[in-house]
Amino acid sequence: MLKYHNTGNSLQNRFTEYVKIDTQSDPESASIPSTEKQKNLGKVLVAQLLELGITDAHLDEYGYVYATIPSNTTKNVPVICFCSHMDTSPDCSGYGVKPIIHTNYQGQDLVLPDDNSVVLRMSEHKDLKDQIGNDIITASGTTLLGADNKAGLAEIMEAAAFLMQHPEHKHGKIRILFTPDEEIGRGVDKADLKKLGADFAYTIDGETCGSIEDETFSADGAVLTIHGISSHPGFARGKMESAVKILSDIISALPKDTLTPEATSKKEGFLHPVTMQGNVEQAEAHFIIRDFDDALLAEHGRTLETIVKQVIAAYPNATYTLKIKEQYRNMKKVLDQHPQVLEYGVLAIERVGIPVKRQSIRGGTDGSRLSLMGLPCPNVFAGEHAFHGKQEWASVQDMEKAVETIINIALIWEEKSN
Template sequence: MEKLLSRFLEYVKIDTQSNPKSNTTPSTDKQWNLAKKLVTELHQIGMTEVTIDENAYIMASLPSNTKKEVPTIGFIAHFDTSPDFSGFNVRPKVIENYDGKDIVLNTTRNIVLSPDYFEDLRQYKGQTLITTDGTTLLGADDKAGVTEIITAMEYLIEHPEIEHGKIRIGFTPDEEIGRGAHKFDVSKFGAEWAYTMDGSQVGELEYENFNAAGATISIKGKSVHPGYAKNKMINAITLANTYLSLLPQNEVPEKTTGREGFFHVHHIEGTIENAQIELIIRDHDLEHFNARKELLNAIANKLNADFKEKVIGVEIKDQYRNMREKVEPVFHIVSIAEAAMQEVGITPIIKPIRGGTDGSQLSFMGLPCPNIFAGGHNFHGKYEYVPLESMQKAVEVIVKICELTARNRSKDE
């Protein structure tokens, strides 16, 4: 696991934060620093058909080593990190033989990673943890996935006795800002199906995700001297508060779980004359998802009717769909991943994603793409960590999927 660890530590030290306000791809120039390194490394380990395009999308191949007709499959990860928390000057800490107690990430700032709060920590007692120093995120989302894919390909190259078909790998920029699949060339990738290595704890296997949309609520008020405002003033800030009060109060992220959908207000600003609410809509069920969008318009229509003029405008943009629709018809690709986990001693945890991945968009672009664990926890913040043993298990799962795909095809014949 030494090579796995050293490779991961190298990657996380390179700042690759994406930027939602940028219109370029990649959204930040610094993503090129890791992208170019990955291309060099893919050549070094012996991958073929290594390419990187003008938008930093990386693809490479591991040729088939069998005479059987085996489907070409792929593995995909993203190398950008979240703009939600600093990714500059990442200084990872390696905790060997974790004792199950509090981990002091930063003495000066009294930042502690505690199992009393993050209960998942307890299951990793005795393992090697990679954490932050309390001042940045770690970047296991998704540099752990990148590391695991490259390490698995290197292992297959070094062990030609493991029979497999052609394997394609892809690394994308800008997944954290929802654009990771936007310029992914599915035809060029040429795989029958793929897996994103972008989940969390060991065993996660996901083929359902939210239907997603973003909405902007624009409110137009009228500013009048407050002493003479009766029946004249329209306070956009107050109206924004009224609008929000008409949304279901229990259908928010902090009060929902599993397949329960929500409205999530993430930005609000305003003056008396103008206010704006930005929120996201999430639901696994397409009918419920559409009903949520209709509710946003219905609330606006009601308030506009109350004021007898259009004071509220609603703009909704769909973001991605539930990949279940595209994966279920080819469910054997989930079954292969499930069997691979079981063969390497992992109990699969099959559950819906309360979010989305590149895989959801890729599935609707013609590349069915379930999501597999990468091993990390507490993404996008200073408490992020990943057990080294979890990353090793992810490598083993990738290798086993390649092996089972070839083995299953031979059984079919």
């Protein structure tokens, strides 16, 4: 019988230590990792893994942490990897995070002390209704918390500590992978899968307690560049064709009631401009394109180009380039070929004694790309909520259940092997 105990608050201590380390990634950077500061957390994790007796833990030049928990069984068990990412989103500051533990939550509004306008209300955070009596961790109101994905890091580390300290629980070889730059879509760009040597994997990067996800968006990124005609504004009549105005017209012409994040849900896709910059001569916008169906994803890209052509037709001398690049694809097509990966994840959650919530992700994880690279990898809950913003929160008790789920996954793979 598995008996994991959060001894001495070790789980929340790990977590609060990790979130204080600024690891924000940078989409404008060409370096790998995109920010050198991500390695600061990597070094801490390696040191702690070595302290646990995991002798091969190391940080590579690209900011990836690799480690192995050796097998302690005579069975021939597939090699399982647990993966989380170290970076936090560039959407909100991750510098100077002050984690606050709100003990014995009773449903009240949580007013964050460093900015009283930042308030967590149960009416706006539906999962809080399941947290009565639990301990809620938030930031202080001026930064994100970083539960995405440092909750996953802390949970994998806690599970690793348990397995190293309890050899009576049998498991196969377990690989640990901590990645940089997941938030900017580069999380596995330099992951060495040959060195990793895993057969199956689980990202620990999900939201609601008990959730397991085997389907993600398919994703493309698009860069639209408008080349206008510049002229002195005092003598521009009949000559100037402003690139920034043309781009603004294109953005305004995008659908407003469909194909936009604020008007879609469930399995509806979208076409979303995320940045714009420019001047009269040249203007550029970056888009993300998302859908669960690859054919619809391609159609959304064609919709964008149709709108561009319609708008720019009114400007006879202006031109454009539109470059659409694949980012990741729906992992379901791979996971459906390996049903035991999801089956054992579901069984692990059931053993913890919580309801299983099988879900699709309106987003992506490192597991999306790992799956398409040949490493089937569903996503398991980490208990992170309201990520990428100042209202981000996590529950200590949900994180404890995530630790138990990770341990159970490892044990189930051993039980089911010969």
